[in-house]
Amino acid sequence: MAVYNAPLRDMRFILTDVFKAHEFWQNNENLAHVDMETVDMILEEMAKLTKNVLLPINRSGDEEGATFQGDGVVTTPTGFKEAYKQYAESGWVGLSGNAEYGGQGFPKMVTMLTEEMVFTANQSFALYPNLTVGATLCLNAAASEEQKQTYLEKMYNGEWAGTMCLTEPHAGTDLGIIKTKAIPNDDGSYDISGTKIFITGGEHDLTDNIIHLVLAKTPNAPEGSKGISLFVVPKFLVNEDGSLGERNTLAVGSIEHKMGIKASATCVMNFDSAKGWMVGAENTGLSSMFIMMNYERVTMGLQGLGGSELAYQNAALYANDRGQGRSDTQVQSPEKPADAIIHHADVRRMLLNAKANTEASRCFAMYVAKNLDAEKFSTDPEAAQAATARVALLTPVAKAFLTDKALEATVDCQQVFGGHGYIREWGMEQIVRDTRIAQIYEGTNGIQALDLLGRKVARNNGKYVTHFLGEIRDFVSNMQADHSIKQATLNAADTIEALTTTVLNNIGERKNEINGCAVDYMHAFGYLAYSYMFALMVEAANGKEGDFYTNKAKLADYFVGRILPRIDAHAQMVRAGSDPMMNFDLNYFDVPAS
Template sequence: MGQYAAPLRDMQFVLHELLNVEAEIKQMPKHADLDADTINAVLEEAGKFCSEVLFPLNHSGDQEGCTYVGDGVVTTPKGFKEAYKQYVEAGWPALGCDPDYGGQGLPAFVNNALYEMLNSANQAWTMYPGLSHGAYECLHAHGTPELQQRYLPKLVAGVWTGTMCLTEPHCGTDLGILRTKAEPNSDGSYAISGTKIFISSGEHDLAENIIHLVLARLPDAPKGTKGISLFIVPKFVPNEAGEPGERNGVKCGSIEHKMGIHGNATAVINLDNAKGWLVGEPNKGLNAMFVMMNAARLGVGMQSLGLTEIGYQNSLTYAKERLQMRSLTGPKAPEKAADPIIVHPDVRRMLLTQKAYAEGARAFSYWSALHIDKELSHADESVRKEAADLVALLTPILKAFLSDNAFESTNHAMQIYGGHGFIAEWGMEQYVRDARINMIYEGTNAIQALDLLGRKILGDMGAKMKKFGKLVSDFVEAEGVKPEMQEFINPLADIGDKVQKLTMEIGMKAMQNPDEVGAAAVPYLRTVGHLVFSYFWARMARIALDNEASGDPFYKAKLATARFYFAKLLPETAMTIRQARAGSKSLMDVEESLF
């Protein structure tokens, strides 16, 4: 049934050699005492939990799935509850949380690395604590002191879990037309009524209470997104002692039967005069919920990295063992009946694609998490602002580019297994099914592309994009004169120039016709995603070159993967740039009757 080993060597390379996190956190007072040895020890223990406890439940959890027992009761697959108990007892939910509420206070980049491993081991299970951490972040940022004291210690401890309830049967991304209502009660609470669908982790048997963050409308709310408020709606209303009290009027009506993530309960949630409490200001709930939504989008990036890594690990093992045909240049294992399939060029293409996308995603996502830490904790206000802008710009790329790549990579993993990849017992087809949802939820990848191009780039006249562009140009200027870096710097500089010109061209077209943004957005995001990966692969190649003389095969492999990325994957941008430039005419001039 496959295997999983946490890629600790590469994780440490990214954290300590690429990002130099120990020096970075010295500028963050609350993390200044943390050292590399402590970080490594935490990740090693997390890796053991993921490989020994979670991974063995992944396939069985997928096969069994969650069960709707009736009357709002849902059970998770065998072993899930026990694994969650171990997770809580070990203190993992508290890792990146505020010590004021019982957290361990470690940086976001450490928590981020934990979630990569959790997702590789078992994405469906990981969604339960993952959404809980998002609920924690939302309440930590926007809850009243009273709500924070009541709910955050329980979420931090993991004894209560969280969800976010946005989608309704008639509206998905378009939250401006949601209908769930919130009527004021005399005690300061609100009576919430409505139906929410597609609620991940919406009901389960892992924790004693579930805290729903629900978007709803007040009676006098203006229409559209400006009239949405956010409420906290517990499954059990806490009593005076802070423990679960009376059953609230929020209940699971059913769970969905889905293509993948079978071990996670995707619930229909019915609210019937359920008691809720306002989070943040009236009619500004979307602003508060965006804290959780952005956390979820970064979480989807980590889900996608996790699946890319686990697919690569297992298809690599299979490719080294499976015998099929002979190498085109003559037998490589003459003592055997056939050569292992790793000798064949196209198998190597698929393996290296997975490896390049996994390691590029690790560099990008860990860098992004470090910038979240800078945004929250750096001593210099200007650094905090710069980091916030970069995180805002790159979040849609992290969600969409990584999930697109994960679906491609898990398909490659399944293909390498051949017919066995299509058979459930080998496990590869589950990764394809699980990866597919990552391109849809938390805002489809097309929505992410519109957010990137329309809001994050054209919306501020490219100000945030120029900040990332400066990182690229500074690196190109510093390394461009060095002969050994030409094979990496030249294509990096080239894609940087092309993105700048493409952005200006689309911006000019959009002034005449807004549909030009919609037509260009998806291939534009792919293009910028490759710019981001090119930057990180060039930086990693520099480090590998600096250490090449050590003879360590790790650096040799890193350099080989960098060369593969620039030779075989970056050229996709020749197509995506042409697609983005092609405009909206061939799409929008087609009459509906011709479809």
């Protein structure tokens, strides 16, 4: 079985030394209940829960999987129901929820860390409560007061779960062509009819009720995405006193058989004139749902981060124990027939690639969380507006770049095991399988790259990027630490500035330019962001004694020398434009006939 101990020291370092979260909390009346002593207790308790409760059912959950019993029944693997009960009763589902409706009101910088731990210990389990949290965010922002009173408290306390129902068999990225219909009734409700696929947690045995947020179109809706409305459709109808009434006319048709996250029920959901109620105004459903989707996109970055953290911890343990060959410099263990493979430079390369990407990912996720908190809680309108712009710019990066680097890290760590990494008993192949999906759902990483370059960069003529580059340059120019990361980050900022100008100059004449360059632009941008994160960490560690702080500077050196140079390769590919891929005739892609 895989081993996991939450990296609490690194989490506290980022929270307090790098971002000084406690100072923001102390100076904000909406966060007066948050202090480091309380947060330390929260992190310690989650570390225990993930190690002692969630990790032990990770492999068994993968082997048993969620099970479709027929007649609309899905069961989760052995131990999941008991673990969820403990999780919910401990208050974890509502940790960030609106206190007016039973939530605890903790900031994102706290819940980002607890969510990371859950994803690290058990990716399949994590998806159930995280979909609920996303649904509550959407309801809290867009629902009527009556709807909030009806649903939020029970969802915050974990009695009821939540889902988001977007995708249909013919409509994935292009939601404007969905066919699910919403027919109005005289009592203000709607009859929802249609089929949704890939619905995480669409049916399970963890909660008494499941609250589905469903995208559908009313009879006279405009065509395309402008005609989409959002509806809340409970599995069981809710009586006026809050008790559960009759079952709604919706059911799971089947569950998917997947490469990974097998303990997470991925459902085909059939709605047969199911009763639903509109959330927000008619034809504004997509904007309301994006509140949830953007949360889930950042959360998918955490899923990737969790996978890479678990893979690294187990690969590092293996590399310190596995003896093969002798060190190139001198014998390290003369009493043994071979030295541990940790002494081989190539093994260290794989481990350090994973370690650098994981620590930069954690810092970047927390940077996004810091801006989410500033957007939500700041009393300075200008600061809140600036945070909103940074969140918009960085959300696709947090989803796509983190998960791309996470899969790279998990595969590197699997490689450390050699042939044993391919064998189920060692646990590494499950980490790779589970982590792979994070690049695909909640908008594939290619779509995220298009969002970054097409919407967040091109539509405002690079304004968001310019402001982000200004922030980076201001910080790095004033660093006290004497480290290679300073000049490297400034050079990376210059690269992104030049790339942005190049793309903006080309998109008028080259219609395929954004589509052809987006992924490489996103990766180049991601390496700049990680370089900035290492600069923040090096500065926070500067002048402090101990191996923990010294190793921050060493890891930043490794990043500068061995990882950051990739930015130049991606920059060259962006400059090559879309012609190399669009110059082929369509028949080139024909498959040979049998």
